[in-house]
Amino acid sequence: MEEAQAELERQARERLIGQALFTQALEQKSPTIPDAEVDARLSQFEQEVAASGMQIDDMLEQAGKTREDLRQELRQDLAVQALVEEHMGDQDPSEEELRQLFDQVADQLNRPEQIQTRQIFVAFTDDGTTPTEERKQTARQRADEAFKRLKAGEDFVKVFDELSTPMPAAGEGGEFPFHARGELPPPLDDAAWALKPGELSEVLESEYGFHIIQLEEHREAAPASFEEHRDALARHQLQQNIMINVPLTALELRKTAKIEMLDETTGEFVPAPAAAEPTAEGEPVNEN
Incomplete structure:
Protein backbone atom coordinates (compact mmCIF):
# COMPACT_ATOMS: atom_id res chain seq x y z
CA MET A 1 0.00 0.00 0.00
CA GLU A 2 2.82 2.38 0.94
CA GLU A 3 4.66 1.51 -2.28
CA ALA A 4 1.55 2.27 -4.34
CA GLN A 5 1.10 5.62 -2.58
CA ALA A 6 4.75 6.47 -3.13
CA GLU A 7 4.41 5.64 -6.83
CA LEU A 8 1.35 7.90 -7.18
CA GLU A 9 3.23 10.72 -5.49
CA ARG A 10 6.22 10.19 -7.79
CA GLN A 11 4.02 10.30 -10.89
CA ALA A 12 2.30 13.48 -9.69
CA ARG A 13 5.67 15.08 -8.99
CA GLU A 14 6.98 14.12 -12.42
CA ARG A 15 3.94 15.61 -14.14
CA LEU A 16 4.31 18.89 -12.26
CA ILE A 17 8.02 19.12 -12.99
CA GLY A 18 7.48 18.31 -16.66
CA GLN A 19 4.68 20.87 -17.00
CA ALA A 20 6.76 23.55 -15.28
CA LEU A 21 9.80 22.93 -17.47
CA PHE A 22 7.76 22.82 -20.66
CA THR A 23 5.84 26.00 -19.77
CA GLN A 24 9.06 27.82 -18.93
CA ALA A 25 10.64 26.78 -22.23
CA LEU A 26 7.52 27.81 -24.16
CA GLU A 27 7.56 31.27 -22.60
CA GLN A 28 11.04 31.70 -24.04
CA LYS A 29 10.19 30.12 -27.41
CA SER A 30 6.83 31.79 -28.26
CA PRO A 31 8.16 35.34 -28.86
CA THR A 32 10.69 33.94 -31.36
CA ILE A 33 8.02 32.53 -33.71
CA PRO A 34 8.00 34.82 -36.81
CA ASP A 35 4.73 36.55 -37.66
CA ALA A 36 5.04 35.15 -41.19
CA GLU A 37 4.79 31.59 -39.82
CA VAL A 38 1.70 32.51 -37.81
CA ASP A 39 0.14 34.14 -40.89
CA ALA A 40 0.85 31.03 -42.98
CA ARG A 41 -0.70 28.73 -40.37
CA LEU A 42 -3.73 31.05 -40.09
CA SER A 43 -4.20 31.00 -43.88
CA GLN A 44 -4.00 27.20 -43.89
CA PHE A 45 -6.53 27.01 -41.07
CA GLU A 46 -8.92 29.36 -42.90
CA GLN A 47 -8.76 27.15 -46.00
CA GLU A 48 -9.57 24.05 -43.96
CA VAL A 49 -12.52 25.78 -42.28
CA ALA A 50 -13.83 27.00 -45.66
CA ALA A 51 -13.52 23.48 -47.09
CA SER A 52 -15.82 22.27 -44.31
CA GLY A 53 -18.49 24.74 -45.46
CA MET A 54 -18.00 27.32 -42.70
CA GLN A 55 -16.59 30.82 -42.56
CA ILE A 56 -13.84 31.42 -40.02
CA ASP A 57 -15.43 34.60 -38.65
CA HIS A 87 14.85 18.17 -28.89
CA MET A 88 13.21 15.29 -30.78
CA GLY A 89 13.76 16.09 -34.45
CA ASP A 90 11.36 16.73 -37.33
CA GLN A 91 7.74 15.82 -36.49
CA ASP A 92 6.23 16.09 -39.98
CA PRO A 93 4.45 12.84 -40.87
CA SER A 94 5.78 10.73 -43.70
CA GLU A 95 3.80 10.06 -46.86
CA GLU A 96 3.37 6.47 -45.68
CA GLU A 97 1.87 7.64 -42.37
CA LEU A 98 -0.58 9.88 -44.21
CA ARG A 99 -1.63 7.11 -46.60
CA GLN A 100 -2.24 4.76 -43.68
CA LEU A 101 -4.27 7.39 -41.85
CA PHE A 102 -6.33 8.10 -44.96
CA ASP A 103 -7.10 4.38 -45.39
CA GLN A 104 -8.34 4.28 -41.78
CA VAL A 105 -10.72 7.24 -42.11
CA ALA A 106 -11.63 7.23 -45.83
CA ASP A 107 -15.18 5.99 -45.19
CA GLN A 108 -15.78 8.91 -42.82
CA LEU A 109 -14.45 11.39 -45.39
CA ASN A 110 -16.62 10.24 -48.30
CA ARG A 111 -18.89 13.13 -49.22
CA PRO A 112 -22.61 12.32 -49.10
CA GLU A 113 -25.15 13.87 -51.42
CA GLN A 114 -25.55 17.46 -50.23
CA ILE A 115 -27.47 20.66 -50.85
CA GLN A 116 -26.79 24.29 -50.03
CA THR A 117 -29.72 26.54 -49.23
CA ARG A 118 -30.69 30.05 -48.25
CA GLN A 119 -33.50 30.60 -45.82
CA ILE A 120 -35.73 33.38 -44.63
CA PHE A 121 -37.10 32.74 -41.16
CA VAL A 122 -39.85 34.66 -39.38
CA ALA A 123 -40.05 33.64 -35.73
CA PHE A 124 -43.37 33.49 -33.89
CA THR A 125 -41.81 35.44 -31.01
CA ASP A 126 -38.50 37.18 -30.35
CA ASP A 127 -38.03 35.68 -26.89
CA GLY A 128 -38.96 32.03 -27.47
CA THR A 129 -42.16 32.22 -25.42
CA THR A 130 -45.32 30.37 -26.44
CA PRO A 131 -46.91 32.46 -29.20
CA THR A 132 -50.48 33.66 -29.19
CA GLU A 133 -52.65 33.19 -32.28
CA GLU A 134 -52.31 36.91 -32.93
CA ARG A 135 -48.51 36.65 -32.99
CA LYS A 136 -48.69 33.65 -35.31
CA GLN A 137 -50.89 35.62 -37.70
CA THR A 138 -48.50 38.58 -37.61
CA ALA A 139 -45.55 36.30 -38.35
CA ARG A 140 -47.47 34.64 -41.19
CA GLN A 141 -48.24 38.00 -42.76
CA ARG A 142 -44.56 38.94 -42.63
CA ALA A 143 -43.56 35.60 -44.20
CA ASP A 144 -46.20 36.00 -46.92
CA GLU A 145 -44.84 39.46 -47.71
CA ALA A 146 -41.33 38.03 -48.05
CA PHE A 147 -42.60 35.24 -50.31
CA LYS A 148 -44.46 37.65 -52.61
CA ARG A 149 -41.41 39.89 -52.96
CA LEU A 150 -39.20 36.91 -53.79
CA LYS A 151 -41.67 35.56 -56.36
CA ALA A 152 -41.74 39.01 -57.94
CA GLY A 153 -37.99 38.70 -58.52
CA GLU A 154 -36.64 40.81 -55.67
CA ASP A 155 -33.12 40.02 -54.45
CA PHE A 156 -33.11 37.29 -51.78
CA VAL A 157 -30.42 38.97 -49.68
CA LYS A 158 -32.33 42.26 -49.64
CA VAL A 159 -35.56 40.57 -48.53
CA PHE A 160 -33.64 38.55 -45.93
CA ASP A 161 -32.02 41.66 -44.47
CA GLU A 162 -35.36 43.46 -44.20
CA LEU A 163 -37.74 40.73 -43.05
CA SER A 164 -35.91 37.69 -41.65
CA THR A 165 -35.37 36.93 -37.98
CA PRO A 166 -31.60 36.54 -37.33
CA MET A 167 -30.37 32.93 -37.39
CA PRO A 168 -27.02 32.20 -35.66
CA ALA A 169 -26.20 29.28 -37.97
CA ALA A 170 -26.85 31.25 -41.16
CA GLY A 171 -24.22 33.18 -43.05
CA GLU A 172 -24.62 36.35 -45.08
CA GLY A 173 -28.00 36.63 -46.74
CA GLY A 174 -29.39 33.58 -44.93
CA GLU A 175 -26.97 31.15 -46.59
CA PHE A 176 -26.39 27.80 -44.88
CA PRO A 177 -23.40 25.47 -45.39
CA PHE A 178 -23.82 22.33 -47.49
CA HIS A 179 -25.73 19.68 -45.57
CA ALA A 180 -26.86 16.10 -46.12
CA ARG A 181 -30.34 14.62 -45.94
CA GLY A 182 -31.93 14.62 -42.52
CA GLU A 183 -29.96 17.54 -41.09
CA LEU A 184 -33.00 19.86 -41.13
CA PRO A 185 -36.31 19.23 -39.33
CA PRO A 186 -38.50 16.89 -41.46
CA PRO A 187 -40.91 19.44 -43.00
CA LEU A 188 -38.04 21.73 -44.00
CA ASP A 189 -35.75 18.91 -45.09
CA ASP A 190 -38.36 17.31 -47.33
CA ALA A 191 -39.19 20.64 -48.96
CA ALA A 192 -35.54 21.61 -49.49
CA TRP A 193 -34.64 18.31 -51.16
CA ALA A 194 -37.63 18.57 -53.50
CA LEU A 195 -36.34 21.84 -54.98
CA LYS A 196 -34.19 22.44 -58.03
CA PRO A 197 -31.39 25.04 -57.93
CA GLY A 198 -32.88 28.53 -57.86
CA GLU A 199 -36.37 27.37 -56.86
CA LEU A 200 -38.27 28.62 -53.81
CA SER A 201 -40.30 26.57 -51.38
CA GLU A 202 -43.74 27.64 -50.27
CA VAL A 203 -44.03 29.27 -46.84
CA LEU A 204 -43.32 26.42 -44.40
CA GLU A 205 -44.27 26.26 -40.73
CA SER A 206 -42.17 24.77 -37.94
CA GLU A 207 -42.57 24.86 -34.18
CA TYR A 208 -40.52 28.08 -34.13
CA GLY A 209 -41.99 30.09 -36.98
CA PHE A 210 -42.28 30.32 -40.77
CA HIS A 211 -39.57 29.51 -43.30
CA ILE A 212 -38.91 30.12 -46.99
CA ILE A 213 -36.12 28.05 -48.52
CA GLN A 214 -34.23 28.64 -51.75
CA LEU A 215 -31.99 25.91 -53.14
CA GLU A 216 -28.58 27.26 -54.14
CA GLU A 217 -26.68 24.14 -55.22
CA HIS A 218 -27.01 20.36 -55.30
CA ARG A 219 -23.91 18.15 -54.99
CA GLU A 220 -23.88 14.47 -55.81
CA ALA A 221 -22.18 12.03 -53.44
CA ALA A 222 -18.47 11.60 -54.08
CA PRO A 223 -15.74 9.33 -52.67
CA ALA A 224 -12.97 11.01 -50.71
CA SER A 225 -9.63 11.49 -52.44
CA PHE A 226 -6.28 11.45 -50.67
CA GLU A 227 -5.13 14.64 -52.42
CA GLU A 228 -8.24 16.55 -51.31
CA HIS A 229 -7.67 15.74 -47.64
CA ARG A 230 -3.89 15.45 -47.54
CA ASP A 231 -3.22 18.84 -45.90
CA ALA A 232 -5.83 18.31 -43.18
CA LEU A 233 -4.54 14.79 -42.50
CA ALA A 234 -0.97 16.08 -42.34
CA ARG A 235 -1.95 18.74 -39.82
CA HIS A 236 -3.81 16.17 -37.70
CA GLN A 237 -0.95 13.66 -37.75
CA LEU A 238 1.60 16.38 -37.01
CA GLN A 239 -0.33 17.32 -33.87
CA GLN A 240 -0.50 13.65 -32.85
CA ASN A 241 3.25 13.24 -33.33
CA ILE A 242 3.95 16.37 -31.30
CA MET A 243 1.68 15.38 -28.40
CA ILE A 244 3.29 11.94 -28.20
CA ASN A 245 6.71 13.57 -27.92
CA VAL A 246 5.84 16.30 -25.40
CA PRO A 247 6.67 14.05 -22.38
CA LEU A 248 9.93 13.00 -24.05
CA THR A 249 10.78 16.65 -24.64
CA ALA A 250 10.09 17.44 -20.99
CA LEU A 251 12.50 14.65 -20.04
CA GLU A 252 15.17 16.14 -22.31
CA LEU A 253 14.63 19.54 -20.72
CA ARG A 254 15.00 18.01 -17.29
CA LYS A 255 18.41 16.57 -18.11
CA THR A 256 19.90 20.06 -18.14
CA ALA A 257 17.64 21.67 -15.52
CA LYS A 258 18.57 22.20 -11.90
CA ILE A 259 15.58 20.97 -9.90
CA GLU A 260 15.35 20.99 -6.13
CA MET A 261 12.60 19.93 -3.76
CA LEU A 262 11.94 20.67 -0.10
CA ASP A 263 12.97 17.93 2.30
CA GLU A 264 10.21 18.01 4.91
CA THR A 265 12.47 16.33 7.47
CA THR A 266 15.35 18.83 7.34
CA GLY A 267 13.52 21.83 5.93
CA GLU A 268 16.23 22.20 3.30
CA PHE A 269 16.12 22.06 -0.49
CA VAL A 270 17.73 18.95 -1.96
CA PRO A 271 18.16 17.72 -5.57
CA ALA A 272 14.99 16.09 -6.91
CA PRO A 273 15.20 12.37 -7.77
CA ALA A 274 16.09 11.58 -11.36
CA ALA A 275 13.17 11.16 -13.75
CA ALA A 276 12.17 7.72 -15.02
CA GLU A 277 12.62 6.98 -18.70
CA PRO A 278 9.34 7.25 -20.66
CA THR A 279 7.99 4.36 -22.68
CA ALA A 280 7.40 4.60 -26.43
CA GLU A 281 3.93 5.97 -25.65
CA GLY A 282 5.45 8.78 -23.59
CA GLU A 283 4.51 7.52 -20.09
CA PRO A 284 7.38 7.30 -17.55
CA VAL A 285 8.29 3.87 -16.22
CA ASN A 286 9.59 3.47 -12.70
CA GLU A 287 12.69 1.30 -12.93
CA ASN A 288 13.06 0.90 -9.17
Missing part, protein backbone atom coordinates in the same frame (compact mmCIF):
# COMPACT_ATOMS: atom_id res chain seq x y z
CA ASP A 58 -18.70 32.73 -38.02
CA MET A 59 -16.81 29.92 -36.29
CA LEU A 60 -14.92 32.38 -34.08
CA GLU A 61 -18.12 34.22 -33.18
CA GLN A 62 -19.78 30.97 -32.11
CA ALA A 63 -16.72 30.12 -30.00
CA GLY A 64 -16.64 33.60 -28.43
CA LYS A 65 -13.14 34.26 -29.78
CA THR A 66 -11.45 36.93 -31.89
CA ARG A 67 -8.93 36.60 -34.70
CA GLU A 68 -6.25 37.78 -32.29
CA ASP A 69 -7.19 34.97 -29.88
CA LEU A 70 -6.80 32.50 -32.75
CA ARG A 71 -3.44 34.00 -33.74
CA GLN A 72 -2.17 33.57 -30.18
CA GLU A 73 -3.34 29.94 -30.11
CA LEU A 74 -1.61 29.24 -33.43
CA ARG A 75 1.57 30.94 -32.22
CA GLN A 76 1.48 28.71 -29.14
CA ASP A 77 1.01 25.62 -31.35
CA LEU A 78 4.00 26.62 -33.46
CA ALA A 79 6.08 27.22 -30.33
CA VAL A 80 5.22 23.74 -29.02
CA GLN A 81 6.18 22.25 -32.39
CA ALA A 82 9.47 24.17 -32.49
CA LEU A 83 10.32 23.14 -28.93
CA VAL A 84 9.58 19.46 -29.55
CA GLU A 85 11.49 19.44 -32.85
CA GLU A 86 14.46 21.15 -31.21
Whole structure:
Protein backbone atom coordinates (compact mmCIF):
# COMPACT_ATOMS: atom_id res chain seq x y z
CA MET A 1 0.00 0.00 0.00
CA GLU A 2 2.82 2.38 0.94
CA GLU A 3 4.66 1.51 -2.28
CA ALA A 4 1.55 2.27 -4.34
CA GLN A 5 1.10 5.62 -2.58
CA ALA A 6 4.75 6.47 -3.13
CA GLU A 7 4.41 5.64 -6.83
CA LEU A 8 1.35 7.90 -7.18
CA GLU A 9 3.23 10.72 -5.49
CA ARG A 10 6.22 10.19 -7.79
CA GLN A 11 4.02 10.30 -10.89
CA ALA A 12 2.30 13.48 -9.69
CA ARG A 13 5.67 15.08 -8.99
CA GLU A 14 6.98 14.12 -12.42
CA ARG A 15 3.94 15.61 -14.14
CA LEU A 16 4.31 18.89 -12.26
CA ILE A 17 8.02 19.12 -12.99
CA GLY A 18 7.48 18.31 -16.66
CA GLN A 19 4.68 20.87 -17.00
CA ALA A 20 6.76 23.55 -15.28
CA LEU A 21 9.80 22.93 -17.47
CA PHE A 22 7.76 22.82 -20.66
CA THR A 23 5.84 26.00 -19.77
CA GLN A 24 9.06 27.82 -18.93
CA ALA A 25 10.64 26.78 -22.23
CA LEU A 26 7.52 27.81 -24.16
CA GLU A 27 7.56 31.27 -22.60
CA GLN A 28 11.04 31.70 -24.04
CA LYS A 29 10.19 30.12 -27.41
CA SER A 30 6.83 31.79 -28.26
CA PRO A 31 8.16 35.34 -28.86
CA THR A 32 10.69 33.94 -31.36
CA ILE A 33 8.02 32.53 -33.71
CA PRO A 34 8.00 34.82 -36.81
CA ASP A 35 4.73 36.55 -37.66
CA ALA A 36 5.04 35.15 -41.19
CA GLU A 37 4.79 31.59 -39.82
CA VAL A 38 1.70 32.51 -37.81
CA ASP A 39 0.14 34.14 -40.89
CA ALA A 40 0.85 31.03 -42.98
CA ARG A 41 -0.70 28.73 -40.37
CA LEU A 42 -3.73 31.05 -40.09
CA SER A 43 -4.20 31.00 -43.88
CA GLN A 44 -4.00 27.20 -43.89
CA PHE A 45 -6.53 27.01 -41.07
CA GLU A 46 -8.92 29.36 -42.90
CA GLN A 47 -8.76 27.15 -46.00
CA GLU A 48 -9.57 24.05 -43.96
CA VAL A 49 -12.52 25.78 -42.28
CA ALA A 50 -13.83 27.00 -45.66
CA ALA A 51 -13.52 23.48 -47.09
CA SER A 52 -15.82 22.27 -44.31
CA GLY A 53 -18.49 24.74 -45.46
CA MET A 54 -18.00 27.32 -42.70
CA GLN A 55 -16.59 30.82 -42.56
CA ILE A 56 -13.84 31.42 -40.02
CA ASP A 57 -15.43 34.60 -38.65
CA ASP A 58 -18.70 32.73 -38.02
CA MET A 59 -16.81 29.92 -36.29
CA LEU A 60 -14.92 32.38 -34.08
CA GLU A 61 -18.12 34.22 -33.18
CA GLN A 62 -19.78 30.97 -32.11
CA ALA A 63 -16.72 30.12 -30.00
CA GLY A 64 -16.64 33.60 -28.43
CA LYS A 65 -13.14 34.26 -29.78
CA THR A 66 -11.45 36.93 -31.89
CA ARG A 67 -8.93 36.60 -34.70
CA GLU A 68 -6.25 37.78 -32.29
CA ASP A 69 -7.19 34.97 -29.88
CA LEU A 70 -6.80 32.50 -32.75
CA ARG A 71 -3.44 34.00 -33.74
CA GLN A 72 -2.17 33.57 -30.18
CA GLU A 73 -3.34 29.94 -30.11
CA LEU A 74 -1.61 29.24 -33.43
CA ARG A 75 1.57 30.94 -32.22
CA GLN A 76 1.48 28.71 -29.14
CA ASP A 77 1.01 25.62 -31.35
CA LEU A 78 4.00 26.62 -33.46
CA ALA A 79 6.08 27.22 -30.33
CA VAL A 80 5.22 23.74 -29.02
CA GLN A 81 6.18 22.25 -32.39
CA ALA A 82 9.47 24.17 -32.49
CA LEU A 83 10.32 23.14 -28.93
CA VAL A 84 9.58 19.46 -29.55
CA GLU A 85 11.49 19.44 -32.85
CA GLU A 86 14.46 21.15 -31.21
CA HIS A 87 14.85 18.17 -28.89
CA MET A 88 13.21 15.29 -30.78
CA GLY A 89 13.76 16.09 -34.45
CA ASP A 90 11.36 16.73 -37.33
CA GLN A 91 7.74 15.82 -36.49
CA ASP A 92 6.23 16.09 -39.98
CA PRO A 93 4.45 12.84 -40.87
CA SER A 94 5.78 10.73 -43.70
CA GLU A 95 3.80 10.06 -46.86
CA GLU A 96 3.37 6.47 -45.68
CA GLU A 97 1.87 7.64 -42.37
CA LEU A 98 -0.58 9.88 -44.21
CA ARG A 99 -1.63 7.11 -46.60
CA GLN A 100 -2.24 4.76 -43.68
CA LEU A 101 -4.27 7.39 -41.85
CA PHE A 102 -6.33 8.10 -44.96
CA ASP A 103 -7.10 4.38 -45.39
CA GLN A 104 -8.34 4.28 -41.78
CA VAL A 105 -10.72 7.24 -42.11
CA ALA A 106 -11.63 7.23 -45.83
CA ASP A 107 -15.18 5.99 -45.19
CA GLN A 108 -15.78 8.91 -42.82
CA LEU A 109 -14.45 11.39 -45.39
CA ASN A 110 -16.62 10.24 -48.30
CA ARG A 111 -18.89 13.13 -49.22
CA PRO A 112 -22.61 12.32 -49.10
CA GLU A 113 -25.15 13.87 -51.42
CA GLN A 114 -25.55 17.46 -50.23
CA ILE A 115 -27.47 20.66 -50.85
CA GLN A 116 -26.79 24.29 -50.03
CA THR A 117 -29.72 26.54 -49.23
CA ARG A 118 -30.69 30.05 -48.25
CA GLN A 119 -33.50 30.60 -45.82
CA ILE A 120 -35.73 33.38 -44.63
CA PHE A 121 -37.10 32.74 -41.16
CA VAL A 122 -39.85 34.66 -39.38
CA ALA A 123 -40.05 33.64 -35.73
CA PHE A 124 -43.37 33.49 -33.89
CA THR A 125 -41.81 35.44 -31.01
CA ASP A 126 -38.50 37.18 -30.35
CA ASP A 127 -38.03 35.68 -26.89
CA GLY A 128 -38.96 32.03 -27.47
CA THR A 129 -42.16 32.22 -25.42
CA THR A 130 -45.32 30.37 -26.44
CA PRO A 131 -46.91 32.46 -29.20
CA THR A 132 -50.48 33.66 -29.19
CA GLU A 133 -52.65 33.19 -32.28
CA GLU A 134 -52.31 36.91 -32.93
CA ARG A 135 -48.51 36.65 -32.99
CA LYS A 136 -48.69 33.65 -35.31
CA GLN A 137 -50.89 35.62 -37.70
CA THR A 138 -48.50 38.58 -37.61
CA ALA A 139 -45.55 36.30 -38.35
CA ARG A 140 -47.47 34.64 -41.19
CA GLN A 141 -48.24 38.00 -42.76
CA ARG A 142 -44.56 38.94 -42.63
CA ALA A 143 -43.56 35.60 -44.20
CA ASP A 144 -46.20 36.00 -46.92
CA GLU A 145 -44.84 39.46 -47.71
CA ALA A 146 -41.33 38.03 -48.05
CA PHE A 147 -42.60 35.24 -50.31
CA LYS A 148 -44.46 37.65 -52.61
CA ARG A 149 -41.41 39.89 -52.96
CA LEU A 150 -39.20 36.91 -53.79
CA LYS A 151 -41.67 35.56 -56.36
CA ALA A 152 -41.74 39.01 -57.94
CA GLY A 153 -37.99 38.70 -58.52
CA GLU A 154 -36.64 40.81 -55.67
CA ASP A 155 -33.12 40.02 -54.45
CA PHE A 156 -33.11 37.29 -51.78
CA VAL A 157 -30.42 38.97 -49.68
CA LYS A 158 -32.33 42.26 -49.64
CA VAL A 159 -35.56 40.57 -48.53
CA PHE A 160 -33.64 38.55 -45.93
CA ASP A 161 -32.02 41.66 -44.47
CA GLU A 162 -35.36 43.46 -44.20
CA LEU A 163 -37.74 40.73 -43.05
CA SER A 164 -35.91 37.69 -41.65
CA THR A 165 -35.37 36.93 -37.98
CA PRO A 166 -31.60 36.54 -37.33
CA MET A 167 -30.37 32.93 -37.39
CA PRO A 168 -27.02 32.20 -35.66
CA ALA A 169 -26.20 29.28 -37.97
CA ALA A 170 -26.85 31.25 -41.16
CA GLY A 171 -24.22 33.18 -43.05
CA GLU A 172 -24.62 36.35 -45.08
CA GLY A 173 -28.00 36.63 -46.74
CA GLY A 174 -29.39 33.58 -44.93
CA GLU A 175 -26.97 31.15 -46.59
CA PHE A 176 -26.39 27.80 -44.88
CA PRO A 177 -23.40 25.47 -45.39
CA PHE A 178 -23.82 22.33 -47.49
CA HIS A 179 -25.73 19.68 -45.57
CA ALA A 180 -26.86 16.10 -46.12
CA ARG A 181 -30.34 14.62 -45.94
CA GLY A 182 -31.93 14.62 -42.52
CA GLU A 183 -29.96 17.54 -41.09
CA LEU A 184 -33.00 19.86 -41.13
CA PRO A 185 -36.31 19.23 -39.33
CA PRO A 186 -38.50 16.89 -41.46
CA PRO A 187 -40.91 19.44 -43.00
CA LEU A 188 -38.04 21.73 -44.00
CA ASP A 189 -35.75 18.91 -45.09
CA ASP A 190 -38.36 17.31 -47.33
CA ALA A 191 -39.19 20.64 -48.96
CA ALA A 192 -35.54 21.61 -49.49
CA TRP A 193 -34.64 18.31 -51.16
CA ALA A 194 -37.63 18.57 -53.50
CA LEU A 195 -36.34 21.84 -54.98
CA LYS A 196 -34.19 22.44 -58.03
CA PRO A 197 -31.39 25.04 -57.93
CA GLY A 198 -32.88 28.53 -57.86
CA GLU A 199 -36.37 27.37 -56.86
CA LEU A 200 -38.27 28.62 -53.81
CA SER A 201 -40.30 26.57 -51.38
CA GLU A 202 -43.74 27.64 -50.27
CA VAL A 203 -44.03 29.27 -46.84
CA LEU A 204 -43.32 26.42 -44.40
CA GLU A 205 -44.27 26.26 -40.73
CA SER A 206 -42.17 24.77 -37.94
CA GLU A 207 -42.57 24.86 -34.18
CA TYR A 208 -40.52 28.08 -34.13
CA GLY A 209 -41.99 30.09 -36.98
CA PHE A 210 -42.28 30.32 -40.77
CA HIS A 211 -39.57 29.51 -43.30
CA ILE A 212 -38.91 30.12 -46.99
CA ILE A 213 -36.12 28.05 -48.52
CA GLN A 214 -34.23 28.64 -51.75
CA LEU A 215 -31.99 25.91 -53.14
CA GLU A 216 -28.58 27.26 -54.14
CA GLU A 217 -26.68 24.14 -55.22
CA HIS A 218 -27.01 20.36 -55.30
CA ARG A 219 -23.91 18.15 -54.99
CA GLU A 220 -23.88 14.47 -55.81
CA ALA A 221 -22.18 12.03 -53.44
CA ALA A 222 -18.47 11.60 -54.08
CA PRO A 223 -15.74 9.33 -52.67
CA ALA A 224 -12.97 11.01 -50.71
CA SER A 225 -9.63 11.49 -52.44
CA PHE A 226 -6.28 11.45 -50.67
CA GLU A 227 -5.13 14.64 -52.42
CA GLU A 228 -8.24 16.55 -51.31
CA HIS A 229 -7.67 15.74 -47.64
CA ARG A 230 -3.89 15.45 -47.54
CA ASP A 231 -3.22 18.84 -45.90
CA ALA A 232 -5.83 18.31 -43.18
CA LEU A 233 -4.54 14.79 -42.50
CA ALA A 234 -0.97 16.08 -42.34
CA ARG A 235 -1.95 18.74 -39.82
CA HIS A 236 -3.81 16.17 -37.70
CA GLN A 237 -0.95 13.66 -37.75
CA LEU A 238 1.60 16.38 -37.01
CA GLN A 239 -0.33 17.32 -33.87
CA GLN A 240 -0.50 13.65 -32.85
CA ASN A 241 3.25 13.24 -33.33
CA ILE A 242 3.95 16.37 -31.30
CA MET A 243 1.68 15.38 -28.40
CA ILE A 244 3.29 11.94 -28.20
CA ASN A 245 6.71 13.57 -27.92
CA VAL A 246 5.84 16.30 -25.40
CA PRO A 247 6.67 14.05 -22.38
CA LEU A 248 9.93 13.00 -24.05
CA THR A 249 10.78 16.65 -24.64
CA ALA A 250 10.09 17.44 -20.99
CA LEU A 251 12.50 14.65 -20.04
CA GLU A 252 15.17 16.14 -22.31
CA LEU A 253 14.63 19.54 -20.72
CA ARG A 254 15.00 18.01 -17.29
CA LYS A 255 18.41 16.57 -18.11
CA THR A 256 19.90 20.06 -18.14
CA ALA A 257 17.64 21.67 -15.52
CA LYS A 258 18.57 22.20 -11.90
CA ILE A 259 15.58 20.97 -9.90
CA GLU A 260 15.35 20.99 -6.13
CA MET A 261 12.60 19.93 -3.76
CA LEU A 262 11.94 20.67 -0.10
CA ASP A 263 12.97 17.93 2.30
CA GLU A 264 10.21 18.01 4.91
CA THR A 265 12.47 16.33 7.47
CA THR A 266 15.35 18.83 7.34
CA GLY A 267 13.52 21.83 5.93
CA GLU A 268 16.23 22.20 3.30
CA PHE A 269 16.12 22.06 -0.49
CA VAL A 270 17.73 18.95 -1.96
CA PRO A 271 18.16 17.72 -5.57
CA ALA A 272 14.99 16.09 -6.91
CA PRO A 273 15.20 12.37 -7.77
CA ALA A 274 16.09 11.58 -11.36
CA ALA A 275 13.17 11.16 -13.75
CA ALA A 276 12.17 7.72 -15.02
CA GLU A 277 12.62 6.98 -18.70
CA PRO A 278 9.34 7.25 -20.66
CA THR A 279 7.99 4.36 -22.68
CA ALA A 280 7.40 4.60 -26.43
CA GLU A 281 3.93 5.97 -25.65
CA GLY A 282 5.45 8.78 -23.59
CA GLU A 283 4.51 7.52 -20.09
CA PRO A 284 7.38 7.30 -17.55
CA VAL A 285 8.29 3.87 -16.22
CA ASN A 286 9.59 3.47 -12.70
CA GLU A 287 12.69 1.30 -12.93
CA ASN A 288 13.06 0.90 -9.17
